[in-house]
Amino acid sequence: MKNLGLLTALAVLSVWQLDSLTLERRWLASGALVAYALVLMSALRRVQAGRASAEGGRDYWIAYATETGTARQLAQETRKRLRKAGYRADTLALNALATVEPPDRALLLVVSTTGDGDAPKTGIGWDDERVSACYAGLDFAVLALGDRGYPRFCAFGLEVTQRMQAAGARPLFAPVQVSQADPRMIDVWFRQLLPEQG
Numbered sequence: 001m002k003n004l005g006l007l008t009a010l011a012v013l014s015v016w017q018l019d020s021l022t023l024e025r026r027w028l029a030s031g032a033l034v035a036y037a038l039v040l041m042s043a044l045r046r047v048q049a050g051r052a053s054a055e056g057g058r059d060y061w062i063a064y065a066t067e068t069g070t071a072r073q074l075a076q077e078t079r080k081r082l083r084k085a086g087y088r089a090d091t092l093a094l095n096a097l098a099t100v101e102p103p104d105r106a107l108l109l110v111v112s113t114t115g116d117g118d119a120p121k122t123g124i125g126w127d128d129e130r131v132s133a134c135y136a137g138l139d140f141a142v143l144a145l146g147d148r149g150y151p152r153f154c155a156f157g158l159e160v161t162q163r164m165q166a167a168g169a170r171p172l173f174a175p176v177q178v179s180q181a182d183p184r185m186i187d188v189w190f191r192q193l194l195p196e197q198g
């Protein structure tokens with residue numbers, strides 16, 4: 001990046017050494033060179049950022065189990081807020097958890113319930129032995145989405161909580177149970193997770 005800046009400065013200087021160019025053309029050429037360098041720098045920065053996040057670990061993984069998308073949206077909102085606070089955070093489907101390395105800080109689970117207390121589609125088959133072994137001793141928290149109108153309120157979120165505890169993971173706080181995406185309870189989730197964002 002530094003080299004690109006130096007090269008651009010040299011190229012601009014050379015333009016001003018060319019006696020054959022009119023003043024107007026010198027300004028035009030310098031402007032074009034600087035604009036080109038800026039575009040290159042921003043592309044380079046994007047590539048470097050992409051490489052860092054592909055290679056590096058995560059402070060938080062946010063795993064979602066959803067049938068109709070609410071849990072995924074809330075997982076994405078959680079990622080946004082964590083990143084704003086400076087953490088490396090990413091989302092993935094709950095049943096893809098076995099494909100990633102455990103996070104450095106905590107595993108966050110945003111989990112809906114469907115059917116009669118059942119796992120939604122991105123949660124089916126999540127709990128294999130590899131997952132349990134990886135998460136022993138790790139911090140975790142659960143945002144359980146459901147509807148109090150159903151007899152088995154937030155059943156899958158509570159089941160996931162129990163499985164994590166049985167695997168030896170440590171809850172950061174009690175599972176936050178949300179009925180019909182109640183914004184007050186969603187706020188409780190964010191306040192416990194990021195008290196500094198208040």
Ligand SMILES: Cc1cc2nc3c(=O)[nH]c(=O)nc-3n(C[C@H](O)[C@H](O)[C@H](O)COP(=O)(O)O)c2cc1C
Binds near residue numbers: 068071151152180
């Ligand atoms: C067919 C169906 C079955 C549901 N079963 C339950 C249930 O057993 N327990 C519960 O608490 N909520 C239940 N819900 C409510 C959902 O969990 C709730 O609407 C949730 O916000 C949906 O999140 P999602 O969009 O991530 O799938 C059910 C909803 C539907 C449509």
